Amino acid sequence: MKKIILTLSLVLSVNLFAADIEVKDASIKPTLPGMQVTAIFMKLINNTDKDIKLMKVTGDFAGTFELHNMEMAGGKMVMRPVDFILxxxxSMTELKSGGLHVMVFDVKGPIMAGSEYKAKLVLDNNKEVFFTAKSLEMPAHHH
Incomplete structure (x- = not known):
């Protein structure tokens, strides 16, 4: 019996150790009717002692994923695609509204509040990190 427990704890510790990049609080905005564009936000924690570049995001539920940044340009906020996110x-890098985020285009079906969508990060060290983005409820509008 002791041997089984030891093996299990070894497997668990290896899995924890393997997470170079951790994805926390991944969320995707529900799409508005007729819209095929949404955005993904998340916290990315780099547990290694090397800087890692997030090169792209992919998923089956949409055609195109782009890394974007919101920045001030000429006194207004402008959204620009970026080649990578460092x-x-x-440290922890937060992808959020009004900053770095993932834009999603050509969504294959409506993104429904309360649903989960699987996607993956592609890093410059050729590693892939799978994650699930939860679609959050939209704030209720008062009529």
Missing amino acids: LKSK
């Missing part, structure tokens, strides 16, 4: 070593 995940600094031993």
Whole structure:
């Protein structure tokens, strides 16, 4: 019996150790009727002592995923595609509204509040990190 427990704990510790990049609080905005565009937000934690670049995001539920950044340009917020998102070593990078985020185009079906969507991060060290983005309820509008 002791041997089984030891093996299990070894497997668990290896899995925890393997997470170079952790994805936390991944969310995807529900799409508006007739819209095929949405955005994914998340916190990315780089547990390694090297900077890692997030090169792209892919998923089956949409055609195109682009890394974007919101920045001030000429006094207004402008959304620009970026080639990569730098995940600094031993730190957390937050992808959020009004900052770095993932734009999703050509969504194959409506993104429904309360549903989950599987996607993956492709990193510059040729690693892939699978994650699930939860679609959050839209704030209720008062009539």
